[in-house]
Amino acid sequence: MDYNDVWQKTIKQLELELGNTPVNLFFKNTHLKTVEENGENKIVTIASPNAFIKQTLEGKYLKSLHQTLGLILNSQCVINLIIEEEISPKNNSLGQETPLFSEATENYLKQQNQDNIxxxxxxxxxxxxxxxxxxxxxxxxxxxxxxxxxxxxxxxxxxxxxxxxxxxxxxxxxxxxxxxxxxxxxxxxxxxxxxxxxxxxxxxxxxxxxxxxxxxxxxxxxxxxxxxxxxxxxxxxxxxxxxxxxxxxxxxxxxxxxxxxxxxxxxxxxxxxxxxxxxxxxxxxxxxxQTPNFELRTAILLIKAKQMQKDLPMDIAQIIAKHITSTRKLQGFLSQVYAIQEIKPTETLKNIVLQKLNQEIPAEKNLKPRVYINPKEIVSGVSKYFDLSINALYGPKRSKPIVVPRQFAMYLLKHDLNMPYTEIGMMFGGRDHTTVMHAVEKIDKLANKSENIREEISSLRQKIYG
Amino acid sequence: MKISLNNSSFKKALQISLRIIKNNPQLPILNNALLKIKNNNLEIRATDLNSAIMVNVKIENKEKGKEGVYAINVGTILEYLQTLRDGVVFLNFTKDKIIVEQKQSKASFPLVDFNDYPDFKIEETEQKILIKAEKFNEALKKTTPSVATDDSRPILTGILFHQEGNLLQLIGTDGFRLSLSSLEFEGGWERDLVIPAKLLLEIIKDIEGENISLGFDKTQGQLWIRGEDRIVSIRILQGDYPNFRKIIPESFSLKITGDKEDLLFAVKQMAVFARQSANIVKWEIEKKKLKMLTQANFSGEGEVSVDINQEGDGLIVGFNFHYLLDFFNLVENGITEITFNGSLAPVVLRNKEDKNLLHIIMPVKLD
Missing domain, CATH: 3.40.50.300 (P-loop containing nucleotide triphosphate hydrolases)
Known part of the structure; x- marks a missing residue:
C-alpha cells in the first residue's frame, strides 16, 4: 500500500468536507506512517509534527478522519496518533565543522593539554x-x-x-x-x-x-x-x-x-x-x-646557543671551548657575550668573545665585591633577583614580599659596603636608622639559623658581583 | 458577559501573548488569542503550533459562575488599551463583539470564531525542577549572546540544558565562542535538551514569582515552564548538539588576569579600527603587559597596553573584537582571568565576580 497516496486522497476528501484552512494548518505537515491489519480492523498510525497539532486532530478532527479513512481503506479503522518530527539534515551539526568545534581544534587542544601536564x-x-x-x-x-x-x-x-x-x-x-x-x-x-x-x-x-x-x-x-x-x-x-x-x-x-x-x-x-x-x-x-673534552665542549656551546635562540658560528664556539674548560662556566660566558652584543650591536661577535676571554682568564673567583661598587648596584641587583621594581624597594609598602628583599638589600649594604645605618635609611625613603639596624640583625639571625637563607645570600652576591 | 479588570495587567498579559503570536503571521487564525473566563480569572492563550502560552489575569466577574470563551485579534485591542489610562477597564462580551469601556471612552472589537482555534493542553509532568526566577533570567541573559542567530545550523540557535552534578548548566554557542552558565536547582534534570534561545528569553522575560518550575514532557517533546502568572510550552530543538566538553581546555599554558574595565576600555578603543580590518584585534602578551593593536587601514590604526598579571610564556593571538566586547560587556566589574593554550586553541575567559559564567572564544589565525 502506498501510504503517501492514501494520505493525499484523504487530504483531498477532507478539504471538501472541512475547507482549506484547517486542512492546511493541521493535515499538510502530518503524514500516514503505517497501516496494520488487526482482525477486521485496520490500525492506522498518523504522525503529526508536534503536540499542538496532535491535540487539535484528537480534539476536533478525529471523527472526520475516522470516516474518511474508513471510506478510502474500505475497512473499520482504529486511529493511533503519534508525534514525530522529521529531523532535517541541517539540524544535525555533526560533520559540520566550525572553528570551535572541529577535529583540528580538539587535537590541538589534546596535544597542548599533554604538553601542559x-x-x-x-x-x-x-x-x-x-x-x-x-x-x-x-x-x-x-x-x-x-x-x-x-x-x-x-x-x-x-x-x-x-x-x-x-x-x-x-x-x-x-x-x-x-x-x-x-x-x-x-x-x-x-x-x-x-x-x-x-x-x-x-x-x-x-x-x-x-x-x-x-x-x-x-x-x-x-x-x-x-x-x-x-x-x-x-x-x-x-x-x-x-x-x-x-x-x-x-x-x-x-x-x-x-x-x-x-x-x-x-x-x-x-x-x-x-x-x-x-x-x-x-x-x-x-x-x-669524564670531564668533557674539547669537542664535547664545543657541542655543548652550540646547544646552549640554540637554546638561547642565538647564532654561534663554529669557529667562535671552538675559540671559547679552547679557553674555558669548566662546563658550568660555558653557559655563563655565553650569556655575558650575548648581553654585551645587545649593548654594542656594531661590535663583531668574535671581538666581543676575544675581549671577554682576555678579562676572563685571570678571573677573580672570589665573590667579594669590587672595591668601587655603587650602593645602587646592590639595590638594583636585589630588585632583579626578587623580580621587584627598585621603586618598590625604596617605597613605603610594608607587605612581606617587599619587606624581606628590602632587608636583604640593607644587609648587603651594611656588610659588603659598610655603609652607615643612617645613610642606608636615607637611601630607603628616609627610614630611621633603627629600622635598618633591625633589618640587618634579623637577616644575621636568620642566616645563622638557616642554610636556605645562607644560600639565598650567596646566590644574591653571585648575581650582583659575579 | 461583563467583567472588569486592571488595564495595566490586561495590557501586560496581551503583550506576553503577542510574543508567541507574532511568530506565525501566515496562519490567520493564529493571529488571535483565546480569552477564557472562569470565575475571577481570565486566561489568555496563544500558540504558534510549536509553542504555547497561557497567561492568567485576575478579574472581577459581574455575573458570578458564568464562563465564556472568546477569540480576538490582539494587535488592535492592545493598541487601543495603550491609549487608555491605567486603572479599571470594563469588558462586555456580546455575541459577536467585545466592548471596552473606561470612563467616557468606549470601543468595540469584532470577535473571531474560536471553533477554528487549535485546541491545546500543556501537560505538566510530575518530574520537574525548581529554580529561582532571577537566577534563571540572569543565566539566560549571559548565555544568549553566544547563541547562533542565523539559521544555517538550527541546533545552535538553541540553548543546551545540561545537568552537571548539582548544577544546571545552560550552554550557548555559535561555533566561534561558547557561554556556559551554571545555576542551582532543586530536583533532577532528566536529560539534555536544546531549547530555542530567542523564544525562551522572550517568553520568560518579566515572569512573576520567585520560583519557577520546569519539566520535560517526553510524549509531546515539549518543555514546560510555570511561573506565578503564566505557563508556557516550548518545542525543543531536535538534532545533535556539539560536544562542548571536548573543547573546554583542562589545563593552560598561559594565564593572565587583569581588570575588566581596563580590558573593556582597551577593546573598545581597538574596535574603532578593527571594524575596517576584518574585525581582528591582535593581542601581544609579554612581560606582564597585554598590548592590543590593529592593522593599519584607511581609517587609521591604534594600539593600547594593559597591565596584567602573567603566569606562563608570552603569546601572540588574534581575536574577533565583537566576541571580546560581548564578553566584557556581559560580566560584572572585577578581575578577569583569561587562560590560553597556544594561539590556536580555545581561550577561556572568567570573571572572579561572576563565578557562574565560563566563556570560551576561539582565536582567529593571524597572517
Whole structure:
C-alpha cells in the first residue's frame, strides 16, 4: 500500500468536507506512517509534527478522519496518533565543522593539554625542562653513561637499578639524570617522581624528626616510582639520614621503582658510607662520566646557543671551548657575550668573545665585591633577583614580599659596603636608622639559623658581583 | 458577559501573548488569542503550533459562575488599551463583539470564531525542577549572546540544558565562542535538551514569582515552564548538539588576569579600527603587559597596553573584537582571568565576580 497516496486522497476528501484552512494548518505537515491489519480492523498510525497539532486532530478532527479513512481503506479503522518530527539534515551539526568545534581544534587542544601536564609534572618533580636527552651532547667521554640512561628511561626499574653516575662538577650528571626523568614522564605522565639534592633530603628528615611527622616524610619519598638524588656523597657520615635512605631505597626498589643517584666519586671512595648502602649502590650500574673534552665542549656551546635562540658560528664556539674548560662556566660566558652584543650591536661577535676571554682568564673567583661598587648596584641587583621594581624597594609598602628583599638589600649594604645605618635609611625613603639596624640583625639571625637563607645570600652576591 | 479588570495587567498579559503570536503571521487564525473566563480569572492563550502560552489575569466577574470563551485579534485591542489610562477597564462580551469601556471612552472589537482555534493542553509532568526566577533570567541573559542567530545550523540557535552534578548548566554557542552558565536547582534534570534561545528569553522575560518550575514532557517533546502568572510550552530543538566538553581546555599554558574595565576600555578603543580590518584585534602578551593593536587601514590604526598579571610564556593571538566586547560587556566589574593554550586553541575567559559564567572564544589565525 502506498501510504503517501492514501494520505493525499484523504487530504483531498477532507478539504471538501472541512475547507482549506484547517486542512492546511493541521493535515499538510502530518503524514500516514503505517497501516496494520488487526482482525477486521485496520490500525492506522498518523504522525503529526508536534503536540499542538496532535491535540487539535484528537480534539476536533478525529471523527472526520475516522470516516474518511474508513471510506478510502474500505475497512473499520482504529486511529493511533503519534508525534514525530522529521529531523532535517541541517539540524544535525555533526560533520559540520566550525572553528570551535572541529577535529583540528580538539587535537590541538589534546596535544597542548599533554604538553601542559608534562610541563607541570616536570616542574612539580623539581626538574629543569631543558635537561633533556635532546639537549645532551654525547662524546666518547660520556657515551656509556648516555646509553645506560637511555636504557633506564626505556625500561625504568628493570634495566639498571640503581643507576649510579659519578664524575666531576659540570660533567652533566644532573642533566643526564633529569633527562631520564623527563623521558619517563613523556612516556608515562602519571609516574610519581621525586628529584632532590641529598642536602634537601637530609634537611627534610631533620625537619620531619623535629616536627614529629616522619610518616609524612616517608610517604613523600617511599611512595614514588622514580627517585633521583643528586650528590648522594653528602649523606655519608650522617647516620639517621643513611638509615632513612636505606629503607627508602629498599621500599622503592621492592615496589619496582627506579633509583638514580649521582656523586662526585664512586661508591667505594665515599668515606663514612655504611657498607649496606655501599653494596646496594654497587648492585646496579656504576658509571663514570669524564670531564668533557674539547669537542664535547664545543657541542655543548652550540646547544646552549640554540637554546638561547642565538647564532654561534663554529669557529667562535671552538675559540671559547679552547679557553674555558669548566662546563658550568660555558653557559655563563655565553650569556655575558650575548648581553654585551645587545649593548654594542656594531661590535663583531668574535671581538666581543676575544675581549671577554682576555678579562676572563685571570678571573677573580672570589665573590667579594669590587672595591668601587655603587650602593645602587646592590639595590638594583636585589630588585632583579626578587623580580621587584627598585621603586618598590625604596617605597613605603610594608607587605612581606617587599619587606624581606628590602632587608636583604640593607644587609648587603651594611656588610659588603659598610655603609652607615643612617645613610642606608636615607637611601630607603628616609627610614630611621633603627629600622635598618633591625633589618640587618634579623637577616644575621636568620642566616645563622638557616642554610636556605645562607644560600639565598650567596646566590644574591653571585648575581650582583659575579 | 461583563467583567472588569486592571488595564495595566490586561495590557501586560496581551503583550506576553503577542510574543508567541507574532511568530506565525501566515496562519490567520493564529493571529488571535483565546480569552477564557472562569470565575475571577481570565486566561489568555496563544500558540504558534510549536509553542504555547497561557497567561492568567485576575478579574472581577459581574455575573458570578458564568464562563465564556472568546477569540480576538490582539494587535488592535492592545493598541487601543495603550491609549487608555491605567486603572479599571470594563469588558462586555456580546455575541459577536467585545466592548471596552473606561470612563467616557468606549470601543468595540469584532470577535473571531474560536471553533477554528487549535485546541491545546500543556501537560505538566510530575518530574520537574525548581529554580529561582532571577537566577534563571540572569543565566539566560549571559548565555544568549553566544547563541547562533542565523539559521544555517538550527541546533545552535538553541540553548543546551545540561545537568552537571548539582548544577544546571545552560550552554550557548555559535561555533566561534561558547557561554556556559551554571545555576542551582532543586530536583533532577532528566536529560539534555536544546531549547530555542530567542523564544525562551522572550517568553520568560518579566515572569512573576520567585520560583519557577520546569519539566520535560517526553510524549509531546515539549518543555514546560510555570511561573506565578503564566505557563508556557516550548518545542525543543531536535538534532545533535556539539560536544562542548571536548573543547573546554583542562589545563593552560598561559594565564593572565587583569581588570575588566581596563580590558573593556582597551577593546573598545581597538574596535574603532578593527571594524575596517576584518574585525581582528591582535593581542601581544609579554612581560606582564597585554598590548592590543590593529592593522593599519584607511581609517587609521591604534594600539593600547594593559597591565596584567602573567603566569606562563608570552603569546601572540588574534581575536574577533565583537566576541571580546560581548564578553566584557556581559560580566560584572572585577578581575578577569583569561587562560590560553597556544594561539590556536580555545581561550577561556572568567570573571572572579561572576563565578557562574565560563566563556570560551576561539582565536582567529593571524597572517
Amino acid at each position: 608534562l610541563k607541570n609534572n616536570i616542574s612539580r618533580g623539581g626538574l629543569n625542562k631543558d635537561y633533556t636527552f635532546e639537549n645532551f651532547a654525547v662524546s666518547p667521554t660520556n657515551e656509556v653513561a648516555y646509553a645506560a640512561a637511555i636504557a633506564v628511561a626505556k625500561n625504568p626499574g628493570k634495566a639498571y637499578n640503581p643507576l649510579f653516575l659519578y664524575g666531576d662538577v659540570g660533567v652533566g650528571k644532573t642533566h643526564l639524570m633529569q633527562a631520564v626523568a623527563i623521558r619517563i614522564l613523556q612516556n608515562e605522565p602519571e609516574t610519581k617522581l621525586k628529584y632532590c639534592m641529598s642536602e634537601t633530603f637530609t634537611n627534610e628528615i631533620i625537619e620531619a624528626i623535629r616536627g614529629k611527622n616522619t610518616p609524612k616524610f616517608r610517604n613523600k619519598y617511599r611512595k614514588v616510582n622514580i627517585l633521583l638524588i643528586d650528590d648522594i656523597q653528602f649523606i655519608a657520615g650522617k647516620n639517621t639520614v643513611q638509615e632513612e635512605f636505606f629503607h627508602t631505597f629498599n621500599e622503592i626498589r621492592a615496589a619496582g621503582g627506579q633509583i638514580i643517584l649521582t656523586s662526585d666519586r664512586p661508591p667505594h671512595e665515599i668515606k663514612l658510607l655504611e657498607d649496606r648502602l655501599r653494596s646496594r649502590f654497587e648492585e646496579g650500574l656504576t658509571i663514570d662520566i
